[in-house]
Amino acid sequence: VYGITTKPSSVTDELAPISPYGKSKMYAEQEILKSGLDYVILRIFNPIGGEDSTKWNIYAALKSKFVEIYGDGSEVRDYIDINDVARAIEKSLDLKNVILNLLLPMLEACPKPRIC
Numbered sequence: 001v002y003g004i005t006t007k008p009s010s011v012t013d014e015l016a017p018i019s020p021y022g023k024s025k026m027y028a029e030q031e032i033l034k035s036g037l038d039y040v041i042l043r044i045f046n047p048i049g050g051e052d053s054t055k056w057n058i059y060a061a062l063k064s065k066f067v068e069i070y071g072d073g074s075e076v077r078d079y080i081d082i083n084d085v086a087r088a089i090e091k092s093l094d095l096k097n098v099i100l101n102l103l104l105p106m107l108e109a110c111p112k113p114r115i116c
Contacts, residue, residue: 001026001043011043011099029099038096042089045103049082 002009003016017023025043032039080103088102 001029009101011101040092040095040097041099042092043099043101044080044085045101046079047082047085048079 001015001017001022002013003018003022005013015026015029017026029041032041085102088100092098092100
């Protein structure tokens with residue numbers, strides 16, 4: 001939802017999505033905020049893991065099968081393990097009216113109360 005950035009994004013940064021998917025997430029957040037209901041919005045960045053996907057990538061690499069890698073290698077991304085996402089969701093259940101970035105490093109996603 002932050003668009004193209006040159007620095008780590010903060011939940012207070014302006015939203016500037018560049019894809020229909022990002023725009024749909026932004027519009028959904030706007031509707032939630034206008035609703036007057038209590039909310040917890042988790043912005044999950046690049047989750048990875050899960051037994052099946054990890055095993056397949058390792059298997060393909062070991063068997064010298066084609067492993068597709070996108071981009072030219074200059075891209076920088078932060079990934080978060082799906083198990084960490086699950087723990088963050090569980091810990092966020094007691095929060096109210098907060099928007100959190102879930103990424104690694106999780107500095108931005110750990111305001112008080114910490115959910116890391």
